[in-house]
Amino acid sequence: MTGSSFTRRSLIAAGGAVLATGLLLPARAAGLAPTPSMRGGSNNYRPGAPIVDRIGEGGFWMTGTVRRAGDGAPLPGQRIQIWAHTTEGHERDPQSHGATLTDANGEFRLEMPQIVPAFGQPHGHLAYDSGDFETVFLRPIMASSKDKTLAAHFVLQPV
Amino acid sequence: MIRTYAIWVAVIATLTVPLVAAASSPLLAWRDPIYIVAGFAGVLSMGFLLLQPVLAGRYLPGLSPLTSRLCHRWVGVTLILGILVHVGGLWFTSPPDVVDALLFVSPTPFSGWGVVAMWAAFAAAIMGLCRQRLALRFKVWRLGHTGLATVTIVGSVVHAMLIEGTMEIMTKTALCTLVLLASARTLAKLRVWDIRRRA
Numbered sequence: 458m459t460g461s462s463f464t465r466r467s468l469i470a471a472g473g474a475v476l477a478t479g480l481l482l483p484a485r486a487a488g489l490a491p492t493p494s495m496r497g498g499s500n501n502y503r504p505g506a507p508i509v510d511r512i513g514e515g516g517f518w519m520t521g522t523v524r525r526a527g528d529g530a531p532l533p534g535q536r537i538q539i540w541a542h543t544t545e546g547h548e549r550d551p552q553s554h555g556a557t558l559t560d561a562n563g564e565f566r567l568e569m570p571q572i573v574p575a576f577g578q579p580h581g582h583l584a585y586d587s588g589d590f591e592t593v594f595l596r597p598i599m600a601s602s603k604d605k606t607l608a609a610h611f612v613l614q615p616v
Numbered sequence: 617m618i619r620t621y622a623i624w625v626a627v628i629a630t631l632t633v634p635l636v637a638a639a640s641s642p643l644l645a646w647r648d649p650i651y652i653v654a655g656f657a658g659v660l661s662m663g664f665l666l667l668q669p670v671l672a673g674r675y676l677p678g679l680s681p682l683t684s685r686l687c688h689r690w691v692g693v694t695l696i697l698g699i700l701v702h703v704g705g706l707w708f709t710s711p712p713d714v715v716d717a718l719l720f721v722s723p724t725p726f727s728g729w730g731v732v733a734m735w736a737a738f739a740a741a742i743m744g745l746c747r748q749r750l751a752l753r754f755k756v757w758r759l760g761h762t763g764l765a766t767v768t769i770v771g772s773v774v775h776a777m778l779i780e781g782t783m784e785i786m787t788k789t790a791l792c793t794l795v796l797l798a799s800a801r802t803l804a805k806l807r808v809w810d811i812r813r814r815a
Contacts, residue, residue: 498723573646576710
């Protein structure tokens with residue numbers, strides 16, 4: 458078995474770990490787990506998107522909440538960066554990127570152009586990358602490409 | 617004679633109707649030309665995946681067995697070029713998404729199917745071009761080539777059906793169904809699984 462990192466022992470250990478986290482964590486009432494970054498979440502990220510009232514001409518709403526891991530307290534004033542392939546540009550284009558801050562309830566809402574399907578799915582990108590908490594990249598998918606809104610929720614782990 | 621024309625008209629229509637339908641997709645308005653070309657290379661490649669088993673099974677009237685084989689070879693080469701334009705155009709549009717797909721870490725389930733289909737197509741093409749050099753017994757070579765082609769076809773059909781893109785859903789479903797039926801029929805006709813030596 459030399460050279461193979463995936464043994465029966467590691468499979469049992471990993472499987473056991475998955476079962477343990479899945480079954481035991483809900484029992485800890487205060488232990489709100491941090492949101493992990495999603496696959497592909499950071500694709501076409503441009504660090505430092507400006508805080509804007511609205512991206513482009515608007516017509517679509519990106520919404521969500523930001524809470525602290527553990528106690529679940531809402532986090533006001535957190536900067537969330539948002540980008541997507543929309544009716545006004547590709548993901549890579551600078552005008553497709555913008556940022557907003559959470560309000561006193563830890564909620565954010567940013568108007569942006571309509572997201573349209575790109576690379577096979579209608580999806581958006583969001584980033585928390587300000588340093589006080591661990592960086593998180595999300596890539597939520599719209600249930601329907603006709604939707605006028607998309608939500609994404611962050612639970613952040615203090616650094 | 618009428619039957620011959622009818623078959624050719626049907627084949628050409630089967631290849632062009634999905635392209636025309638995709639050309640009227642509203643998504644095109646929000647895509648750069650190179651992204652559009654990449655998408656259409658994919659649609660066209662799916663059409664070639666229909667031609668390949670039809671040519672291999674020698675179903676097209678008016679084509680001699682030799683002409684059918686030559687056409688199969690050239691459509692195969694064009695198919696490889698189509699795949700390269702498809703992936704290259706997507707890479708140019710969004711490099712990280714294509715890198716994720718090639719490394720099998722993409723969040724989109726269809727990417728892996730497409731990448732497997734791509735490598736199987738490359739391998740099938742190499743087997744086709746190097747048939748003499750490989751010096752395999754014909755039926756063994758054919759089982760390998762058609763096995764890889766089957767992976768290409770199944771992978772491509774799943775890939776296409778899972779995507780929300782420029783292809784119109786009815787024409788996409790119809791083309792994919794025809795690709796599967798034509799492939800199954802040709803494999804059955806040639807009895808590719810029978811690799812026994814003739815007594």
